[in-house]
Amino acid sequence: MRKKLFLNFFLFVIALSFAYLVMLQFKPVKGGAYFMPPQNVELVELIKNLEGENQSVSKRIIELREQIEKFEKTSSLKNEEIALISSKLKLARENIGLTEIKGSGIEIILSDSIKKPTLTDDPYYFVIHDSYLRNVVNLLKYYNATSISINDQRILVNSSITCAGPIILVNSAKLAPPYVIKAIGDPEILSKITKETFFEILFFYQKQFSIIVKVEKKQELTIPAYLGSVIFKYAKEIKP
Amino acid sequence: MIKESKNKEILPLILIFTFSIIVGYFMLPQKNIIELMKKEYISQRPQELALIIKDLQSKNKTLINEENRLSDKILSYYKYANDVEAQIASMKEELKHLEIVKGNVGIEGEGVIVEIMEFPFGENSTTIREEDLLILINDFWSAGAEVISINDIRLKNSSYIRRSGLDVYVGYKALKFPLTIKAIGDKETLIPSLEISGGIVDLLRIKGIQVTIKGEDKVIIK
Numbered sequence: 020m021r022k023k024l025f026l027n028f029f030l031f032v033i034a035l036s037f038a039y040l041v042m043l044q045f046k047p048v049k050g051g052a053y054f055m056p057p058q059n060v061e062l063v064e065l066i067k068n069l070e071g072e073n074q075s076v077s078k079r080i081i082e083l084r085e086q087i088e089k090f091e092k093t094s095s096l097k098n099e100e101i102a103l104i105s106s107k108l109k110l111a112r113e114n115i116g117l118t119e120i121k122g123s124g125i126e127i128i129l130s131d132s133i134k135k136p137t138l139t140d141d142p143y144y145f146v147i148h149d150s151y152l153r154n155v156v157n158l159l160k161y162y163n164a165t166s167i168s169i170n171d172q173r174i175l176v177n178s179s180i181t182c183a184g185p186i187i188l189v190n191s192a193k194l195a196p197p198y199v200i201k202a203i204g205d206p207e208i209l210s211k212i213t214k215e216t217f218f219e220i221l222f223f224y225q226k227q228f229s230i231i232v233k234v235e236k237k238q239e240l241t242i243p244a245y246l247g248s249v250i251f252k253y254a255k256e257i258k259p
Numbered sequence: 260m261i262k263e264s265k266n267k268e269i270l271p272l273i274l275i276f277t278f279s280i281i282v283g284y285f286m287l288p289q290k291n292i293i294e295l296m297k298k299e300y301i302s303q304r305p306q307e308l309a310l311i312i313k314d315l316q317s318k319n320k321t322l323i324n325e326e327n328r329l330s331d332k333i334l335s336y337y338k339y340a341n342d343v344e345a346q347i348a349s350m351k352e353e354l355k356h357l358e359i360v361k362g363n364v365g366i367e368g369e370g371v372i373v374e375i376m377e378f379p380f381g382e383n384s385t386t387i388r389e390e391d392l393l394i395l396i397n398d399f400w401s402a403g404a405e406v407i408s409i410n411d412i413r414l415k416n417s418s419y420i421r422r423s424g425l426d427v428y429v430g431y432k433a434l435k436f437p438l439t440i441k442a443i444g445d446k447e448t449l450i451p452s453l454e455i456s457g458g459i460v461d462l463l464r465i466k467g468i469q470v471t472i473k474g475e476d477k478v479i480i481k
Contacts, residue, residue, distance in 0.1 A: 033279050059308060062305060062308040063308065065312055069319060073319055076319070083333060084329065086333055090336045094340075094346060098343050100347055101347060104351060107354055108353060108357065114361055115357060150393075163417075180397060190318075191315055247318065247321065247322060248321035248325030250328060251368075252445075253369055253445060254367070255366060256364055257365040
C-alpha cells in the first residue's frame, strides 16, 4: 500500500516536472508576444545593418573630433588668440558632452527580477521600466550630477529613453538589463538620492519582487563622450 | 506471479520517466533561446520594429551630417593652416556652433507651443505629476525636438523637473501655471507624435488637464 502511494507520488512529481517544461515552452508564445512573424526576419536584418552603419559613423565622428582637437592644440602654440579660442572650444565640448569625462560619483545598477513571476503575480513589478531610468536621470541632475551615462550611452539634454517591447532605447541604442547608470559629481550628495520616495519604492520592489537595485559611491568613474550628432536642422540663431 | 505484477507496475513508470528525460533534454535549451529572444529584436512585433527602424534611419541621417560637418571643418583648418586670421575665423565659427548647442545663444525656428493648465482646487481637482512632465518632455525629444523651453527656461544638460506641492521646478526656478512648453523642430512630426491616441497628452486630457498644441512657423527660445 505504502509502495503504491510512493509510486503515485513519484508519478505526480514526473507529471509536474513535465508540465513545468511544457509551460516554459508555451508561456512566452502566449498572446503572440514572442511569436516571430516572417517579415521580422527582413526587418531585423535591416535594423542590424543600420546599427552597424551608425556604429561605424559614430566611430568616425570620434576620430574626426580627436583630429580637430589635436589640430587646435598644435595651432595654440603659434598664436595667443588661437590658444584662447582653443581653450573655450575645449570647455564648450566638455560642457555639451562631446568628450570623455573621468571623476568621482555614484554607480546605480538596476536589473530585472531574478525570480519568475507566478501566475498570480503582476509581471510589471518584476522588470525595470523606461520610466525608472527617466526618474533616476532626473533625480541625479537634481543632486548635481555633471555627467551621466546609461550602459555607456552619454545622457544629454535631448537623450530620449523609450521602451520598445522587452528592450529600452537610449539615444536610439538598444539597451538590455542590467542598466548601469554612472553619474559624476560629489558622491556624498549624489548618494542622497536613495532617500527619495522613488528609491524607497524601488527598494520595496527589491524586497518584494527581487528586482536588483544597487547604489555605490565610486572614487573613479569614466563616462564616455556622446557619439551622436549635435547639428540643428530647424533651430537657427536669432537674426538681429 | 508477484514478480510479474511488480514488473507491470514499474514498466509504465520507467517509460514515463524516460520520456520526460528526453522531453526535458530538448526543452531546457529552448528556455535559453527564449531568454535570448527577449533581448533581441526577433521577439518583437513588426510595428515596434518599424518604429526602431525609423528611429535608426533618422539617427543615421544626423550622424552622416555631423561626419560631413566635421570633415569640412578639418579641411578648412588645413586649408588655412598658414593663415592665422582665417584660422581664427574658422575656430570662432565652430565656437558659435557649440554655444548654440550649449544653450547660450537665442534661437528660432519652426516648432510647436504647448500650453498646460491644471486645476488643483475644487470638486474635480486634477494636477499633473512630475512623472507626467518627464514623459511629455521625453516624447518631445523622441519626436525630434531640437530645443525645448518651459515657461521660457531653456532645458540644458543639467536641467531637472520636480514638483513640490503646487509648484513645478525647472532647476531652482518655481514656475506658475499655465505651463508653456516651446519646442523647435519639425512641427509636422511633433504634432502627431504628441497627439497620438493613448499618448501622454491624451491621458492628461482624460484626467481633466487642459492641453493645447499649436504648430508655429517661428518659435523663439532665448
